[in-house]
Amino acid sequence: MGLKLSRWKATRDLMVGQKQSAGPERLLDGSVILTRLEAAVNWARKYSFFLYPFVTACCGMEFMSVAGPRYDLDRFGAALPRFSPRQSDLLMVVGTISHKQAPILVKVYNQMAEPKWVFAFGVCAVSGGFYDNYSVVQGIDTLIPVDIYVPGCPPRPEMVLDGLLLLQQKVKQERWSDWPRGEAPVSRC
Amino acid sequence: MGLMDASVTLKKLTEKFPDAVVGTHNYRGDDTAIVKKEKIRDICLFLRDDPDLLYNFMMDLTVVDYLGRDPRFEVVYHLYSLPHNRRVRIKALVPESDLTIDSVVSVWVAADWFEREAYDMYGVVFTGHPNLRRILLYEGFEGHPLRKDYPLKKRQPLIGPVN
DSSP: OOOOOTTOTTHHHHOTTOSSOOHHHHHTTTSOOOOOHHHHHHHHHHTOOOEEEEEOSTHHHHHHHHHSTTTOGGGGTOOOBOSSGGGOSEEEEESOOBTTTHHHHHHHHHHSOSSOEEEEESHHHHHOTTOOSTTBOSOGGGTSOOSEEEOSSSOOHHHHHHHHHHHHHHHHTOOGGGOOOOSOSOTTO | OOHHHHTHHHHHHHHHOTTTEEEEEOGGGOOEEEEEGGGHHHHHHHHHHOTTTOOOEEEEEEEEEOTTSSSOEEEEEEEEETTTTEEEEEEEEEOTTSOEEEOOTTTOTTHHHHHHHHHHHHOOEEETOTTOOOSSSOTTOOSOTTSTTSOTTOOOTTTOTTO
16 A cells, blocks of 8 residues: 655655656555555654653753754754653653763663654763763763764754764664664673 | 851960961851861861851861962861851861871761761771761772873773773
């Protein structure tokens, strides 16, 4: 069964691996799209991120800006922050993660259902930033796998949107075999 | 409240504890007394209860690490007298060889979390404290990070070697 979406520009994304509309679609006068199931699912996933905002620091202000109407994450389908990890598939780590926060972050990550993605928002989440000290995690990728790194202190909203678009490109190219990823690698937390 | 009036505290303290008070000064009107740690609880009780002093408000308690000096540590108490509108700073000398000092929780309850923080960050043990555990850091943290000889790049076992 085809999706009745002809002439919608998203059609392009569905036709992964096909250069132009092939024979059968043309015969049926553009009312039918043929695609791979994998591509259709990825297309749906990349335009419907449900965020879990793990906001710990000043980057939160910038996150509010980018989620609000002026920059508007909703334009890219990532509109709804969910405040339960069970309901979300994009973990936004916004701000500094201290050692005491680390077990909580890992727990939240492990509670999210797969497929799930992680967005390191700001230089503290990326690498610890200038907090190279006794209490701060030196980059959340030492605890959980990260898909997109957006540095900046804090990052401009444009950088965040660019990161989101890059993440969409990444999701578009995923295969069934990429999932599940399994538990976060740091078991001591 | 003039300068002379503010020095009443130091005068009375020196008269009461001539052996325990190592030195005093009144730099720009800030009363400071440097004392031996053995009598700290008696000194605090006196400052709280003497009718001319009545330091009933413990504002701050912290530690300073003078690495390379002996005694290495100073426990600093900032007190305020609400009835007399006066402040005083008490510095108790604590050597590295005997990192203990009497707790003043029984004098001011406010000292409870201050002493836990000082223990957490500097490792000074407050004897007689009802619940001397780490307060900001976690159980399993190795070392006391605000000491001047805490290694800058030291990593903690809970989070792993890369952190």
